[in-house]
Amino acid sequence: MGDIVDYRRFLKDELLKRQKKNRAYSLRAFARDLGMSSSRLSEILNAKVGLSETRAAVLADRLQLNPEDKELFVDMVESEHARSSVLRAAATERVKNRYIDVPVLDEEEMNLMSDWHHMALLELIGLEKTDHSPESYAKKLNLEVEAIHESFALLEKLGYVQKVNGRWVATDPVTTTTNNIPSSSIKHYHNQMLEKARTALYEQNVATRDFTSIVFAMNSEQMEHAKKRIRDFRRSLVQELEAIPGKDQVFYLSMNMFSLTEDAQ
Numbered sequence: 001m002g003d004i005v006d007y008r009r010f011l012k013d014e015l016l017k018r019q020k021k022n023r024a025y026s027l028r029a030f031a032r033d034l035g036m037s038s039s040r041l042s043e044i045l046n047a048k049v050g051l052s053e054t055r056a057a058v059l060a061d062r063l064q065l066n067p068e069d070k071e072l073f074v075d076m077v078e079s080e081h082a083r084s085s086v087l088r089a090a091a092t093e094r095v096k097n098r099y100i101d102v103p104v105l106d107e108e109e110m111n112l113m114s115d116w117h118h119m120a121l122l123e124l125i126g127l128e129k130t131d132h133s134p135e136s137y138a139k140k141l142n143l144e145v146e147a148i149h150e151s152f153a154l155l156e157k158l159g160y161v162q163k164v165n166g167r168w169v170a171t172d173p174v175t176t177t178t179n180n181i182p183s184s185s186i187k188h189y190h191n192q193m194l195e196k197a198r199t200a201l202y203e204q205n206v207a208t209r210d211f212t213s214i215v216f217a218m219n220s221e222q223m224e225h226a227k228k229r230i231r232d233f234r235r236s237l238v239q240e241l242e243a244i245p246g247k248d249q250v251f252y253l254s255m256n257m258f259s260l261t262e263d264a265q
Contacts, residue, residue: 007076050081
């Protein structure tokens with residue numbers, strides 16, 4: 001559920017997923033599997049009633065979510081329905097921290113956002129010590145000025161930037177890329193970044209880059225656990241570095257883990 005930021009959307013998507021597998025699967029069948037009446041489920045999906053923390057945990061178990069996704073599902077419910085503003089704020093912050101990576105987009109938006117420089121430009125406009133002209137942005141990203149203007153038009157359309165006193169600033173949406181979804185646009189984005197990494201390996205000074213790797217064996221059933229540890233480390237490091245004043249460059253952090261053996265699916 002890496003691309004979901006609303007628990008109702010997740011439930012609706014889960015229902016659609018099951019209906020694609022079985023055309024006879026209905027809202028009533030989904031409600032039965034969740035342990036509630038179809039009328040109650042309909043009210044939840046249509047935002048007429050909410051869920052308690054306890055009920056959210058029960059639904060997560062019935063949906064057979066892994067521990068991490070169960071925690072996220074409950075936090076999404078709590079961010080909206082917790083009894084106190086303090087608890088709602090804390091849950092909202094936990095959800096936000098989960099989505100610190102890069103913007104979450106549906107497939108249509110992701111097709112537009114598949115080029116690497118849009119996200120780089122979004123970070124570049126936040127630098128403290130730089131010339132904030134389109135010409136300067138183009139030089140720093142090795143792009144044509146026209147590409148910068150087109151990127152800003154796209155980012156504005158999607159709600160990522162706005163002009164304040166004649167200068168582009170980020171609107172700071174709570175977003176991230178989809179996880180575990182084989183999107184062709186996401187693959188295109190990662191392929192572009194691999195090409196950038198290859199260039200950096202040969203052309204950038206070692207003081208401004210870091211390439212390290214290790215080959216090891218493990219139980220493949222621990223892959224989800226490994227992904228979580230990698231995500232936690234990545235978010236923690238980015239939060240730490242972004243909190244330090246004096247930002248003057250935009251960096252890309254990538255951690256890749258994949259099987260080297262032929263029987264991987």
